[in-house]
Amino acid sequence: MAELSIQNLGKTFGELEVLKNINLDARHGEFLVLLGPSGCGKSTLLNAIAGLEDITSGRILIDGNTVSGLEPKDRDIAMVFQSYALYPTMSVRKNIEFGMRVRGVAKAERVAAIAKVAEILQIGHLLDRKPGQLSGGQRQRVAMGRALVRSPKIFLFDEPLSNLDAKLRVEMRAEIKKLHQRLGATIVYVTHDQIEAMTLATKVAVMKGGVVQQLGTPDEIYQRPANLYVAGFIGSPPANLMPGRLAQQSGRALVTLEGSNVRFDVGPVTEALRPRIGKEVILGLRPEAIRESSGRAGPGQQTFDADIELIEPTGADTFVSVTIAGRTLTARTTPRARLSLGRQQFLLENDGILVFDPETELLIHASEEAVEEPGEARQLTAI
Amino acid sequence: MSMLAPTERFDLDMARPAATSVLWKRVGRFGIYAVLIIFAAFYLLPLLVMVATSLRSMDEIRSGNLVSLPHALTLQPWMDAWSAACVGVDCIGVRHYFLNTFLMVVPATLISTFIGALNGYALTQFTFRGSKIVYALILFACFTPYQGILIPLAKALGWLGLAGSIPGLIFTHSIYGLGFTTMFFRNYFISVPKELVRAARVDGAGFFRIFFSIMLPMALPITVVTIIWQFTSIWNDFLFGVSFTTGQNAPIMVALNNIVNSSTGERLYNVDMAAATLAAIPVLIIYFLAGKYFVRGLMAGSVKG
Numbered sequence: 001m002a003e004l005s006i007q008n009l010g011k012t013f014g015e016l017e018v019l020k021n022i023n024l025d026a027r028h029g030e031f032l033v034l035l036g037p038s039g040c041g042k043s044t045l046l047n048a049i050a051g052l053e054d055i056t057s058g059r060i061l062i063d064g065n066t067v068s069g070l071e072p073k074d075r076d077i078a079m080v081f082q083s084y085a086l087y088p089t090m091s092v093r094k095n096i097e098f099g100m101r102v103r104g105v106a107k108a109e110r111v112a113a114i115a116k117v118a119e120i121l122q123i124g125h126l127l128d129r130k131p132g133q134l135s136g137g138q139r140q141r142v143a144m145g146r147a148l149v150r151s152p153k154i155f156l157f158d159e160p161l162s163n164l165d166a167k168l169r170v171e172m173r174a175e176i177k178k179l180h181q182r183l184g185a186t187i188v189y190v191t192h193d194q195i196e197a198m199t200l201a202t203k204v205a206v207m208k209g210g211v212v213q214q215l216g217t218p219d220e221i222y223q224r225p226a227n228l229y230v231a232g233f234i235g236s237p238p239a240n241l242m243p244g245r246l247a248q249q250s251g252r253a254l255v256t257l258e259g260s261n262v263r264f265d266v267g268p269v270t271e272a273l274r275p276r277i278g279k280e281v282i283l284g285l286r287p288e289a290i291r292e293s294s295g296r297a298g299p300g301q302q303t304f305d306a307d308i309e310l311i312e313p314t315g316a317d318t319f320v321s322v323t324i325a326g327r328t329l330t331a332r333t334t335p336r337a338r339l340s341l342g343r344q345q346f347l348l349e350n351d352g353i354l355v356f357d358p359e360t361e362l363l364i365h366a367s368e369e370a371v372e373e374p375g376e377a378r379q380l381t382a383i
Numbered sequence: 384m385s386m387l388a389p390t391e392r393f394d395l396d397m398a399r400p401a402a403t404s405v406l407w408k409r410v411g412r413f414g415i416y417a418v419l420i421i422f423a424a425f426y427l428l429p430l431l432v433m434v435a436t437s438l439r440s441m442d443e444i445r446s447g448n449l450v451s452l453p454h455a456l457t458l459q460p461w462m463d464a465w466s467a468a469c470v471g472v473d474c475i476g477v478r479h480y481f482l483n484t485f486l487m488v489v490p491a492t493l494i495s496t497f498i499g500a501l502n503g504y505a506l507t508q509f510t511f512r513g514s515k516i517v518y519a520l521i522l523f524a525c526f527t528p529y530q531g532i533l534i535p536l537a538k539a540l541g542w543l544g545l546a547g548s549i550p551g552l553i554f555t556h557s558i559y560g561l562g563f564t565t566m567f568f569r570n571y572f573i574s575v576p577k578e579l580v581r582a583a584r585v586d587g588a589g590f591f592r593i594f595f596s597i598m599l600p601m602a603l604p605i606t607v608v609t610i611i612w613q614f615t616s617i618w619n620d621f622l623f624g625v626s627f628t629t630g631q632n633a634p635i636m637v638a639l640n641n642i643v644n645s646s647t648g649e650r651l652y653n654v655d656m657a658a659a660t661l662a663a664i665p666v667l668i669i670y671f672l673a674g675k676y677f678v679r680g681l682m683a684g685s686v687k688g
Contacts, residue, residue: 047581050581050585052581052584052585071584072581072584072585072587073584073585073586073587073588077585078585079581079582079585081578081581081582082578083576083578085576085578085579085581085582086582087579087582087583087596087597088601089597089600089601090597090600098583098586098588098596099585099586099587102586102587102588102592103587146582146586
């Protein structure tokens with residue numbers, strides 16, 4: 001059982017505050033991903049957990065014990081680095097063995113541990129090679145083997161896939177997920193790739209400017225982004241954000257886009273929306289909730305007209321740039337959609353609508369009309 | 384025939400420029416080699432004169448053909464230089480001083496290289512207030528002239544009770560070499576990725592464990608460079624040797640000077656040349672054996688491999 005708890009953690013480099021009041025928890029077996037752009041402090045946070053960076057304030061606890069002042073070796077953690085950091089003069093076997101040697105593990109035990117790890121990662125045939133003789137993917141496996149062999153309480157991964165080519169990255173991503181399912185270990189994983197975060201994590205912490213913007217399951221982060229930053233970061237392409245004004249009409253809340261009379265129905269007037277009627281808001285539309293219209297809107301849907309500016313087929317999806325009220329929106333449609341440049345009617349799924357406060361940038365409302373009764377909605381569409 | 388003719392002509396046209404370009408390439412190659420050989424010969428000429436003179440008898444030398452090859456080879460000057468030539472008042476040859484120098488050069492080279500490696504590693508691991516100034520001072524140490532530290536050093540050696548002895552020279556050369564050795568290793572270790580040390584720390588290794596198990600094995604090329612550099616400069620040192628040793632404690636360069644300067648009566652050029660060649664042999668051997676590592680080591684920092 002290994003639990004990680006980070007409480008009110010802060011870190012400054014001179015005047016520069018790189019981590020601000022971080023609070024995170026990872027329960028046993030949880031896969032926590034720290035996600036953010038470069039310079040957001042995610043790697044610094046990981047290094048602080050590892051004990052490679054001192055912290056300025058707050059506490060780090062592993063299984064309820066404060067480890068903040070301890071050396072990395074006394075924290076019972078293992079780390080996989082972005083550059084793999086294999087010892088170049090040692091064979092793969094020696095690389096994996098090094099940590100155990102330093103700790104004075106008996107030879108028989110070491111041999112058994114290496115054999116086990118080599119089998120799990122299928123690197124048995126590489127044991128006598130030097131790191132320089134391995135491919136990128138093989139080095140990655142050895143780096144994981146070096147972490148795995150120690151059976152630590154917590155595994156730390158620092159952008160482990162970013163040095164691999166696209167195909168290998170997808171393969172290794174799946175392997176890491178399988179490994180996590182098999183070991184049930186607690187993992188903290190740093191990445192700037194949201195696909196990695198979404199596929200691997202049981203919990204994602206989106207970071208920016210040394211602050212955790214949102215902590216939640218991948219689904220929560222996607223469905224209910226806590227603020228404009230998360231909405232603009234998650235999803236590929238991310239949500240379309242447009243300023244508008246909130247109005248009320250027969251119990252429904254409507255957003256009128258700035259400088260136009262284009263209106264979107266964002267659902268019934270809720271407690272959160274009521275005080276903002278007549279005020280400015282930011283409307284967010286998920287690109288995958290917009291598609292070409294095949295006639296009338298069903299329940300949980302609405303239609304709007306827009307001009308197609310650009311059509312970009314990518315194979316699986318076709319991205320369409322459309323202009324509405326002087327702004328460009330991106331829609332993610334299927335390649336089967338029959339599209340041509342010019343005016344066209346589009347369909348919007350209501351579950352792709354988000355409303356934000358322009359001042360605090362926080363989420364006010366996420367429409368859940370279609371999410372609540374997906375079965376019913378589908379049935380009605382079929383009829 | 385008439386059908387084939389155009390094709391043949393076409394082939395010939397194609398072949399002609401190709402043949403001339405190959406010819407020009409060969410001429411160019413020949414020119415390059417010729418120039419290189421002339422330069423090599425020019426550099427080797429003094430060595431040739433030295434070795435040729437050392438293999439002549441004095442009679443032949445007096446007849447005055449400096450550059451020509453010896454008519455009658457004799458190894459007597461070499462034997463005299465090794466064990467009978469007069470160094471000052473002791474007529475014992477360079478043998479004894481040769482040994483002196485080895486006893487001085489080997490420990491001094493190893494000590495200064497080892498401490499330089501440790502210093503260089505430490506300088507890349509810790510960034511403390513004023514670490515750049517420390518590095519600047521180390522660079523300054525490399526370019527401090529011998530003459531500048533001669534008198535303070537003499538005082539210090541006297542105070543330590545090491546004056547006039549081989550341990551005194553070992554001490555002097557070890558300290559004086561630290562500027563160079565620290566700089567070499569520091570510049571090498573600065574290019575080692577930081578993550579490597581971090582990985583070792585997570586693995587549980589401490590400062591010295593990381594140094595001995597990971598950094599030092601990685602530093603083989605620069606270690607070879609440093610050893611060659613230190614061996615050569617300590618072996619070739621004259622000023623410290625002549626300043627801080629007396630009589631039979633002198634290193635070979637001082638002894639060589641004494642041989643050349645202490646001949647009473649006729650000057651034995653052949654013995655002088657044999658002694659000089661003997662004094663140069665260890666350095667030549669080091670370069671022959673490790674020269675390619677020297678070049679590789681110097682390149683290692685500049686090109687990422």
